Amino acid sequence: MAAKANGEACGLCGGRTYLIERRGELASARVCTCSVDCPVCGGRGHILVQKEGTFSAKMGARTYDVLEPCVCTLRRTRVALYNDVQMPGVMAHASFDNYRPFNEAQDRGRGVAMHFAHQYVKGDTAKNKGFVLSGPVGTGKTHLLAATLGHLVLEMGVKSRYVEISLLYATIRRGFQDGKSGGEIIGPLSEVEVLAIDELGKGRGSPFEMETLDELIARRYNAGRTTLFATNYSLEPERKGARSSAPSGYRATDDARSAMKDAELLRERVGERIYSRLCEMCTFVELPRDTPDRRRTRQEMDAPPPLGGMRNPGR
Known part of the structure; x- marks a missing residue:
């Protein structure tokens, strides 16, 4: 732990000896001035x-x-490894300490992620089972992925990567224009020790997307590598009465489309083959559908009082 001359921890890094900051679209780490x-x-x-x-x-x-x-x-070396993770800049300050659970399920999600990070055995794939975090938008799933990878990389030196699945599809499509094959882009993601895949199930479900996802997960599954996931789609094995069939030619409204999306299960989005492998590769954590959106809650709390009056402090 870095300390000042008077024995106190550094006021910038708190004794960690490194800092994580947002630089453009990505989070970036650097050695603190106290340890240069x-x-x-x-x-x-x-x-x-x-x-x-x-x-x-x-x-x-x-x-x-x-x-x-x-x-x-x-x-x-670890700072350089972190800068290869490609963590979103908005998650630069994400940690286990500043994750605020609203309910028991979120607290369990943090517990699963913390246990994984602190009990991780570097290089021992047999003991490092991953996890899947499922829940509505804004419930801190990406926050927990970022906190987990940050600990693995900066505290343990584990080579890791983060990828948002729809951006991966877009990157591969752009690669085609430059003469690159999908395998050239998937290759490094297949080989990294720990990979975090965010927004699993997102996309149009086209043959290209399904083949890409299947190849990536199959490679990691066959190699016994550890993979973490976050998804907005439910992990529930069945949801009676949740699905309804619409007449042919029916054009759904935005609300109807949103309701249909909420009713979809992850296994329907990724297919039985991939879902079966997830069951073996990961611990499942499901956040309830009524878990508050942390971003909306923060916005509502920070909103100014209405014109001509003050907020009712009792509400």
Whole structure:
């Protein structure tokens, strides 16, 4: 932990030795000014460490010196790894500490994400089961993905990536115009140790989108790699009476289309093959449909009182 001369933690980074800031569309990390000049190695980037080992029974145990990366080198490496995550800039300050649950389900969601992050075993795919967060818009799903990846990368040095699924589809389509194949773009996402896929199920459900999603998840599933998901679609195994069939040629209103979307299940959006794999790859967490939209709640609380009067403090 970085500290001031008087022993207090740095007022900028709080002792973390790094800062995360919003730069344009992405979140960006940098080494805090309190830790730029390393007092441990003097800027060399490595330190001499004395170790003990037995090379033969005749010689017995002997001590020897080896060069190891200094903590400042590890810090710079992890900051660079974070800047490869491609985290949205709006999530630059997302953490487990500033996530505010409105109900028990949200609290459980935070608990699942925190347990995953703090109990993660680097490189041990068998012990690192991912999770799926399902819930309405504005309920903090992306916040928890960002907090999880931030901990994995900056505190543990785990190579991770974030991708919003509809933006991935758009990136691949643009790649086609430049002569790139979808596999060239999917390849790095297939190989990264931890991948967070946001807005799972979003899109038109075209053959191109379904094939892309299937290939990405199949590659990660077959390799035993850990994947995290967030979706607005329900994980409920069945919802009696939720679906209604419309007459042929019926043109739904915006409200009707929205209601139909709310009634859709994730397994209907991604297909049985992908959904079956998610069941094996992840822990499921469903936030109730009536969970408040955090963004709308914040906007309503910050809104000025109506003209000609004051808010009723009792409401």
